[in-house]
Amino acid sequence: MKLLLIEDEKALATSIQNYFQRENFICEWAADYRTAVEKINIYRYDCVLIDLMLPDGDGLDAVRELKRNYPETGIIIISAKNSLDDRITGLNLGSDDYLTKPFHLSELNARVQAVIRRRNFQGSQQIRFGKIQIEPQEHLVLVDGHEIILTRKEYDLLVYLIANKNRVLTKESIAEHLWGDDADLMDNFDFIYTHIKNLRKKLMDKGCPDYLKSIYGVGYKFSEQ
Amino acid sequence: MKLLERILKYQIITSLCVLTLGAILFYFSVNYLINQEVNKELMHSRTKVSWQLRHIDELPVYILQLGDSLQLEPVRSPGHTVLVERKLFNQFENEYQPYRQLIFYERVEGTWYRVTISKLLAQRRQLLEAVVMTVTFIVALLLISLLILNSWLSRRLWRPFYKTLRALDSYQLEKHEVLTFSRQHTIEFEQLNQSVTQFTDRLAATYQNLKEFTENASHEIQTPLAVILSKIEGLFQDESLKESQLVALSEISEAANRLARLNQALLLLTKIENRQFLAGTEPIDLAPIINRKLRDLEDLIEQRGITVKTSAEATGPVMHPALAEVLVNNLLTNAIRYNIQGGTIEVTLTAGKLIVRNTGTPIHIDPELLFERFRKEGTHSASLGLGLALAKTICQVNGQTLTYKTDGPWHILTVDW
Numbered sequence A: 001m002k003l004l005l006i007e008d009e010k011a012l013a014t015s016i017q018n019y020f021q022r023e024n025f026i027c028e029w030a031a032d033y034r035t036a037v038e039k040i041n042i043y044r045y046d047c048v049l050i051d052l053m054l055p056d057g058d059g060l061d062a063v064r065e066l067k068r069n070y071p072e073t074g075i076i077i078i079s080a081k082n083s084l085d086d087r088i089t090g091l092n093l094g095s096d097d098y099l100t101k102p103f104h105l106s107e108l109n110a111r112v113q114a115v116i117r118r119r120n121f122q123g124s125q126q127i128r129f130g131k132i133q134i135e136p137q138e139h140l141v142l143v144d145g146h147e148i149i150l151t152r153k154e155y156d157l158l159v160y161l162i163a164n165k166n167r168v169l170t171k172e173s174i175a176e177h178l179w180g181d182d183a184d185l186m187d188n189f190d191f192i193y194t195h196i197k198n199l200r201k202k203l204m205d206k207g208c209p210d211y212l213k214s215i216y217g218v219g220y221k222f223s224e225q
Numbered sequence B: 001m002k003l004l005e006r007i008l009k010y011q012i013i014t015s016l017c018v019l020t021l022g023a024i025l026f027y028f029s030v031n032y033l034i035n036q037e038v039n040k041e042l043m044h045s046r047t048k049v050s051w052q053l054r055h056i057d058e059l060p061v062y063i064l065q066l067g068d069s070l071q072l073e074p075v076r077s078p079g080h081t082v083l084v085e086r087k088l089f090n091q092f093e094n095e096y097q098p099y100r101q102l103i104f105y106e107r108v109e110g111t112w113y114r115v116t117i118s119k120l121l122a123q124r125r126q127l128l129e130a131v132v133m134t135v136t137f138i139v140a141l142l143l144i145s146l147l148i149l150n151s152w153l154s155r156r157l158w159r160p161f162y163k164t165l166r167a168l169d170s171y172q173l174e175k176h177e178v179l180t181f182s183r184q185h186t187i188e189f190e191q192l193n194q195s196v197t198q199f200t201d202r203l204a205a206t207y208q209n210l211k212e213f214t215e216n217a218s219h220e221i222q223t224p225l226a227v228i229l230s231k232i233e234g235l236f237q238d239e240s241l242k243e244s245q246l247v248a249l250s251e252i253s254e255a256a257n258r259l260a261r262l263n264q265a266l267l268l269l270t271k272i273e274n275r276q277f278l279a280g281t282e283p284i285d286l287a288p289i290i291n292r293k294l295r296d297l298e299d300l301i302e303q304r305g306i307t308v309k310t311s312a313e314a315t316g317p318v319m320h321p322a323l324a325e326v327l328v329n330n331l332l333t334n335a336i337r338y339n340i341q342g343g344t345i346e347v348t349l350t351a352g353k354l355i356v357r358n359t360g361t362p363i364h365i366d367p368e369l370l371f372e373r374f375r376k377e378g379t380h381s382a383s384l385g386l387g388l389a390l391a392k393t394i395c396q397v398n399g400q401t402l403t404y405k406t407d408g409p410w411h412i413l414t415v416d417w
Helices: A010-022 A033-042 A059-069 A084-092 A105-119 A152-163 A171-185 A190-205 B003-055 B122-157 B159-169 B187-236 B243-273 B286-296 B298-303 B321-337 B367-371 B387-397
Strands: A002-006 A026-030 A047-051 A074-079 A097-100 A127-129 A132-135 A140-143 A146-148 A168-170 A212-215 A219-222 B069-075 B082-090 B095-108 B111-120 B307-312 B344-350 B353-359 B401-407 B410-416
Touching (some): A002 A033, A033 A059, A047 A059, A047 A105, A059 A084, A105 A171, A105 B187, A168 A171, A190 A212, A190 B298, B003 B095, B286 B307, B286 B344
Antiparallel strands (some): A132 A140, A212 A219, B069 B111
């Protein structure tokens, strides 16, 4: 998978690049609008991450450019602007998602994967991990071919964990993924623990090995080892 | 009491006192003058009568003025000369009338006579009354016309003052307006208006600066926060880190997350206060928002064993749809957060009113104080303390009222529009 990151903040760009490289994605970086447009017109990307405020231009123009010439490329806007108008303009122009700074890299990763999955019209949209098989369109989860019934939150949690497999996920990032703006309602993270516990039980009941490791004081990690 | 009414009140009281005192004083001074005059005339008459009695046997008829009477009575011994006032019967008028009498004694050819000269006072009294009445009437008339003129003038002259007062009364800081007035001829009012204009001008500028500062600060904080959070997340993946380092990192991450949320909430609050969200044009139906929000929060509600009762008509105020979402979200999350285990939430939406009632622990401060930023009752560490401040601000900019009441275990938040 090939990504293009258009972001003028070098430190942030490096973090994002490192994160996606571990995912075996090729993540190229453009620090300004001019370079970005150049790259868009030369190479093909599966998904482009665009910061709206660039030193020499408006990220929204890059969105327009992409939409006009390469409509099959996925677009995610990452911006410090959280104004509703920007969000609506961005989405109306055809971007697939809008993420407000600051965000969790795991969240960005999950969204990028969701966009690529949705954009991947020809191929299968199936998610596979060990014995687990997910059909996102039907919200169907199978373990060894047997369907298991998950609640909405448990399903979201599972997709999120698999998208960020082999990584340490903090409790905050999980909370924010599941509850969004209401995440600050969690007085403690018991809620996450309850969901994790239920999910783990449902998976293991169907003969799934324990993929979920809890990392003391930090959060969780979903991996096969 | 209005300023003009107060001024008028004092003017009337003073005028009445002066009028009464003046009338009394005038009456007595005129009366005194008349008495002096009568006495002088009586003394004059006495001199004439004495002379006549000593030099001629008979008194001529004309010696005393008309209306006066003269009586001569022989007495054995003389007494003191006295001046008295008494009522005597007047045959012409057929009634008792006031007279002033001078009684003195005179010796004529060896015999003492008591001489009494009586002077009718009636006409003089009438004159006195007429004079006092006329003067009092004129002065009263003058005072009344002065008062009327005064109040009319005041009302007219104070008009610019009331105009300024009304403008100040309806002044709204959030609209960034500067109050300007037309030129006034009265120096004081012109000064007042100039001060008000300068004051509101400074106020608007300060407000604008503050708004820009908050926005910029909030905005510029987002990017470094994004860097911090991304670096922390990168570090978490480093498997060579010890557990204690991971825990410390986790705490840094928590704090940074909290800072990010706080920053976003403050930014939103500032935007709402600065009216960056245009008012909506049509009513927003709150019922679907409430139902969707309750569905989103259902696992939290379940976890706490909270019972939710909803009765919602399809109605709502005219407002920005995004703000309606934030408002409903904050009211509901507030009702969940501060609820007790196994508590109840009642949401009632009727025309012009949204009521969210929840059970909770009693609070010990005025519930209205909880609308202040960062004001929390108790220590809910995860709470930013901005939820109700946000709800209040949204209601304020949309012309709705948000009230917080407690009733025993019930906490009742009501939005009226």
